[in-house]
Amino acid sequence: MSDDSSSLPFVVGITGASGAPYAVRLLEVLCRSGRTTHLTISTSAATVIRQELGISISLSHFDSKVFGELGPGKLIYHHQADFGAGIASGSFRTAGMVVCPCSMSTLASIAHGITTNLVTRAADVHLKERRRLILVPRETPLSPIHLENMLAVTRAGAIVLPAMPGWYNNPKTLDDLVNFVVARICDQLGVENDLMKRWGKEQVES
Ligand SMILES: Cc1cc2nc3c(=O)[nH]c(=O)nc-3n(C[C@H](O)[C@H](O)[C@H](O)COP(=O)(O)O)c2cc1C
Structure with missing residues (x-):
């Protein structure tokens, strides 16, 4: 990535896989970094967010305050059916996109270039x-289908970063597990974070 990408916005798509807390923490970290984030949410994600966080969100009148105070960065929401949004076009420049969590359905669509909502269209553009x-x-x-789709998107240039928190840092809380995954996402985006203790840090500093 060239240096000037550091002022470009990020794109986040939330889909209907389990793991809504990862998405909210990711939005917090990106907004706290001061960067602009474009957000789109699939219809099924709204169901999972209600189930896992007890938060009812309206996709047509979305208000980011439902996720609490996120931070100073601008959060720009686009409806999942709005193919006129900037992020649906390659001419709209971004610093990258994260689909978090990513359902097997959305993974399959991305793997096969099927773009029936703004999450899959923006991913296809990236x-x-x-x-x-x-x-x-x-x-x-x-299933073999899931695994083949992961290989297909990886071959096409995507990074598959499963929500698989490690236990080697001896997590004490659910937050620790959420932070582990979000830290790895932010590392991939090049966003500074101290969400988890880095392995080997003492060895570097001693
Ligand atoms: C509570 C709940 C949890 C779900 N968890 C998963 C999951 O972990 N992974 C997955 O691929 N689908 C999961 N699903 C199913 C997806 O939401 C469903 O396949 C949906 O069509 C995905 O649509 P989307 O990719 O447009 O968001 C879950 C659904 C519900 C209601």
């Missing part, structure tokens, strides 16, 4: 423009 695209899938167990 692939065709050879920009950073990070997919955070969550499903278990995985």
